[in-house]
Amino acid sequence: MTGIISTDVLIVGAGPVGLFAVFELGLLDLKCHLIDILDKPGGQCAELYPEKPIYDIPGWPSISAQGLVDKLLEQIAPFKPEFTYNRMVSSLERLEDGGFRVVTDENEVFEAKVVVIAAGGGSFQPKRPPIPGIEAYEGKSVFYSVRRMEDFRGHDLVIVGGGDSALDWTLNLQPVAKSVTLVHRRPEFRAAPDSVNKMYAMQEMKELEFRVGQVTELKGADGQLSSATIKGGPDGDIEVPCTRMLPFFGLTMKLGPVAEWGLNLHENLIAVDTEKFQTSAPGIFAVGDINWYPGKLKLILSGFHEVALMAQAAKRIVSPGERIVFQYTTSSTSLQKKLGVSE
Amino acid sequence: MTKLTFIAHDGTHFDVDAENGSTVMENAIRNAVPGIEAECGGACACATCHVYVDEAWTAEVGEPEAMEEDMLDFAYDVQPNSRLSCQIKVRDALDGLVVRVPERQG
Numbered sequence: 001m002t003g004i005i006s007t008d009v010l011i012v013g014a015g016p017v018g019l020f021a022v023f024e025l026g027l028l029d030l031k032c033h034l035i036d037i038l039d040k041p042g043g044q045c046a047e048l049y050p051e052k053p054i055y056d057i058p059g060w061p062s063i064s065a066q067g068l069v070d071k072l073l074e075q076i077a078p079f080k081p082e083f084t085y086n087r088m089v090s091s092l093e094r095l096e097d098g099g100f101r102v103v104t105d106e107n108e109v110f111e112a113k114v115v116v117i118a119a120g121g122g123s124f125q126p127k128r129p130p131i132p133g134i135e136a137y138e139g140k141s142v143f144y145s146v147r148r149m150e151d152f153r154g155h156d157l158v159i160v161g162g163g164d165s166a167l168d169w170t171l172n173l174q175p176v177a178k179s180v181t182l183v184h185r186r187p188e189f190r191a192a193p194d195s196v197n198k199m200y201a202m203q204e205m206k207e208l209e210f211r212v213g214q215v216t217e218l219k220g221a222d223g224q225l226s227s228a229t230i231k232g233g234p235d236g237d238i239e240v241p242c243t244r245m246l247p248f249f250g251l252t253m254k255l256g257p258v259a260e261w262g263l264n265l266h267e268n269l270i271a272v273d274t275e276k277f278q279t280s281a282p283g284i285f286a287v288g289d290i291n292w293y294p295g296k297l298k299l300i301l302s303g304f305h306e307v308a309l310m311a312q313a314a315k316r317i318v319s320p321g322e323r324i325v326f327q328y329t330t331s332s333t334s335l336q337k338k339l340g341v342s343e
Numbered sequence: 344m345t346k347l348t349f350i351a352h353d354g355t356h357f358d359v360d361a362e363n364g365s366t367v368m369e370n371a372i373r374n375a376v377p378g379i380e381a382e383c384g385g386a387c388a389c390a391t392c393h394v395y396v397d398e399a400w401t402a403e404v405g406e407p408e409a410m411e412e413d414m415l416d417f418a419y420d421v422q423p424n425s426r427l428s429c430q431i432k433v434r435d436a437l438d439g440l441v442v443r444v445p446e447r448q449g
Contacts, residue, residue, distance in 0.1 A: 044383070048383050048386065048388040048389060049383060049386040049388045052386050052388075121382060127417060127449050130419045130420050161416065162413075162416050163413075163416070184416075185416065185421060186412070186416075188409075188412065190413045190416065214421075249416070249417050249449075250390070250416070250417035250449075252382075252391075252449050253382065
């Protein structure tokens with residue numbers, strides 16, 4: 001088979017703990033490839049609270065979440081990790097040689113000797129808006145992202161939300177769609193003011209419609225929408241034609257397909273031992289917020305400790321029989337060479 | 344200590360003693376009030392600590408700031424008395440505050 005990406009260690013999740021795993025594994029000469037559902041490294045730190053200061057990173061009395069991510073990227077750069085973004089891992093199977101084949105939701109295939117799950121609170125997935133029966137239309141006429149603009153050509157499109165995604169797609173799809181109705185629960189927007197002004201200008205020209213309110217009811221059959229009812233606006237309840245809908249309600253975190261991998265779970269977290277942070281499946285490790293063991297604290301610093309111990313166990317799997325010499329970065333010339341700091 | 348009452352979606356009352364300066368969300372988590380998730384830990388970044396402030400208290404609690412309003416866009420079934428509990432600081436004037444937990448968070 002061609003196109004298989006091979007690596008020593010496949011890390012699921014590029015948050016702070018996944019990133020630091022690259023460092024500890026790299027010191028032991030293990031090559032890492034990271035997969036993340038977001039379009040950038042940093043996980044929650046980058047997506048949820050980049051500007052918030054963190055006060056319990058040892059040696060940093062205060063550091064912003066994005067600042068920590070940037071420093072970690074700098075720290076692991078010598079090990080040249082590879083990243084695949086915008087992907088969710090979907091399936092995992094064990095190979096005959098004891099390694100793993102992992103396939104993403106876009107059908108990329110990875111083979112790794114060790115898999116490390118560092119997926120934090122789970123994968124970020126679009127939030128489903130509170131509209132009864134919406135599930136029946138998902139993937140057929142309700143979409144949470146735009147893969148191809150052509151899919152919206154000639155449709156009565158309803159876009160829900162007030163952020164950049166909602167406004168950008170309102171503007172971009174307007175020339176393609178038959179009609180566009182933007183629905184937001186209030187007249188203020190989070191989106192860039194420039195896009196909001198453009199939207200209002202297009203509304204003036206009657207090129208699209210903006211309505212304040214919340215979509216409360218959908219009509220259609222066999223997954224195909226025909227209309228949406230908007231409540232709470234100044235005009236009372238209004239039913240608008242709708243054959244495609246794009247709700248943008250932000251992201252939520254779900255454990256996702258990892259839950260189907262047959263690992264022992266403890267209340268939606270992955271149970272591990274505290275020597276190796278290995279799951280119930282040998283060769284699959286779980287570190288950071290996604291794991292559970294007695295006394296577990298969901299702290300970034302706990303995750304850092306976990307990856308150091310995990311790396312030792314991973315090394316024994318990748319290079320069986322090889323003696324692992326315990327070394328300090330302060331004094332070991334061989335570690336310093338790996339870090340690119342030796343003379 | 345300031346008294347707060349959380350009413351869970353199933354109607355169960357949780358009466359708690361809250362320290363001034365703490366957030367309403369922190370008191371919900373400390374007292375294991377069901378239905379308050381607080382995924383982001385109080386950074387006003389996730390809208391999973393959404394509550395309805397009892398009508399008698401909306402004036403005293405006040406209006407959400409712009410950043411919180413933005414976040415409320417992501418909450419489930421937003422009403423005029425919706426607030427994110429991580430953004431309400433406990434103070435003497437809120438003694439007796441009643442908040443309701445929505446059916447679900449997001």
